Amino acid sequence: MTQTDTKTRLLDAAESLFSQQGFANTSLRAITTAAKANLAAANYHFGSKEALLRAVLERRLLPLNQQRSDRIDQVLTEAATTGAIPGTEALVRAFIEPTFAFRRNSTGSSEFISIVGRAMTSADPVVRDLFLALVHPLINKLHLALCLALPHLPSKLIFTRIFFTMGAMGHCICFSGFAQMFKDNSDSNSEDDDFMTNNLISFVTAGLEAPC
Amino acid sequence: MTQTDTKTRLLDAAESLFSQQGFANTSLRAITTAAKANLAAANYHFGSKEALLRAVLERRLLPLNQQRSDRIDQVLTEAATTGAIPGTEALVRAFIEPTFAFRRNSTGSSEFISIVGRAMTSADPVVRDLFLALVHPLINKLHLALCLALPHLPSKLIFTRIFFTMGAMGHCICFSGFAQMFKDNSDSNSEDDDFMTNNLISFVTAGLEAPC
DNA sequence: AATCATTTAAAACGATCGTTTTAAATCTGT
DNA sequence: ACAGATTTAAAACGATCGTTTTAAATGATT
Numbered sequence: 001m002t003q004t005d006t007k008t009r010l011l012d013a014a015e016s017l018f019s020q021q022g023f024a025n026t027s028l029r030a031i032t033t034a035a036k037a038n039l040a041a042a043n044y045h046f047g048s049k050e051a052l053l054r055a056v057l058e059r060r061l062l063p064l065n066q067q068r069s070d071r072i073d074q075v076l077t078e079a080a081t082t083g084a085i086p087g088t089e090a091l092v093r094a095f096i097e098p099t100f101a102f103r104r105n106s107t108g109s110s111e112f113i114s115i116v117g118r119a120m121t122s123a124d125p126v127v128r129d130l131f132l133a134l135v136h137p138l139i140n141k142l143h144l145a146l147c148l149a150l151p152h153l154p155s156k157l158i159f160t161r162i163f164f165t166m167g168a169m170g171h172c173i174c175f176s177g178f179a180q181m182f183k184d185n186s187d188s189n190s191e192d193d194d195f196m197t198n199n200l201i202s203f204v205t206a207g208l209e210a211p212c
Numbered sequence: 213m214t215q216t217d218t219k220t221r222l223l224d225a226a227e228s229l230f231s232q233q234g235f236a237n238t239s240l241r242a243i244t245t246a247a248k249a250n251l252a253a254a255n256y257h258f259g260s261k262e263a264l265l266r267a268v269l270e271r272r273l274l275p276l277n278q279q280r281s282d283r284i285d286q287v288l289t290e291a292a293t294t295g296a297i298p299g300t301e302a303l304v305r306a307f308i309e310p311t312f313a314f315r316r317n318s319t320g321s322s323e324f325i326s327i328v329g330r331a332m333t334s335a336d337p338v339v340r341d342l343f344l345a346l347v348h349p350l351i352n353k354l355h356l357a358l359c360l361a362l363p364h365l366p367s368k369l370i371f372t373r374i375f376f377t378m379g380a381m382g383h384c385i386c387f388s389g390f391a392q393m394f395k396d397n398s399d400s401n402s403e404d405d406d407f408m409t410n411n412l413i414s415f416v417t418a419g420l421e422a423p424c
Numbered sequence: 425a426a427t428c429a430t431t432t433a434a435a436a437c438g439a440t441c442g443t444t445t446t447a448a449a450t451c452t453g454t
Numbered sequence: 455a456c457a458g459a460t461t462t463a464a465a466a467c468g469a470t471c472g473t474t475t476t477a478a479a480t481g482a483t484t
Binding site: 018019020021022024025114117118120121122123124157160161163164165166167168169170171172174195196199200202203204205206207208209210211 | 230231232233234236237326329330332333334335336369372373375376377378379380381382383384386407408411412414415416417418419420421422423
Binding site: 218 | 432
């Protein structure tokens, strides 16, 4: 094993290039060159380009979803012990905050997240289905939790609003090009990131709690 | 001129295939075959694949944006004559309703809209920049109008929330795959479409009006 | 009838793609 | 030191891509 695993370098390079150019527009040659690895190494370790994408997604999304799932459980058990119903905003925070905290962890995480933000509505069924399969159980859990938090709203309406939530979130997560439309694109520090995150949470909470 | 213009048939075929497979995954050969036209006809009429995409976007997006712009103006002048401030929900409706009404007009419109829904966050700069340039003026107009409607909120916050609005909307517009996650995918009639539209409007209005 | 724009046909261009193969080299664990 | 897994090198595979070219055919206009 050299300084870093070739497998890891391939995952890092693929993650970075997929996020910058998309899956279809990124060649295995570009990935292996960026990873300072041989072209054959990609197929040796992963078998195919699609399997490489799956590995890229699973490496970070499985732990992240576990974290979000745990935080939803935490809100639910706290509510259960108090005898109260879970709070909408607490559930929204459980769903959103780990994503943005995770995003700040490293450059790789940040790039990864923009793959995810796009994967949801990707026209490419390979990308979309891979993502949906990974996220499906978590969405179901959030849906059930929000049905407890908003017992006066029909289940289908809540699901639709979760749908909007994921749209706003995904959009927020890969907003290259949109920042240019706003004048003061001077500083995009973590300060702006917190601004964005908190606004997203209040926006989405208000939307979820809107009267029927 | 035959039954329908070759140029029009090329636009229709490109629109349909771009929406189903994405820009990068759709070849000019697939487009010209679907349009029952010659491969050379695509470059003859449009010059390049990118120019064909631009033509596909402009054909429908320019009239649609004009319609949305007119309706925003309408809300603003009505408010001005009354002396009142414009309503948030009226502005949201002006922005959203034409899109969904337009979507119901024809199969082509529906397919077109899902190109737009994805273009916003596309990893491909060709697709993204084309779309952003076409939408930029309308977003600025909506932003100014909402600043009048919500004078107690800072301008930057409102812009961020418009950002979330476009995310929820774009997501809502090309939700292939997401419907599968909800059990009763039996009927996706225009009834469901109205349900979706009205929920989106109330969700987004509540989010925009949320306290600061 | 003549001119010009349109459309078709067929082929080729250079380029890039995912994948596979063959061989040698290097590393790792026992 | 040996065996097995890893990595490199280089080349080739069939396929697809956007674009261009050449030629002939068809259309519409004057």
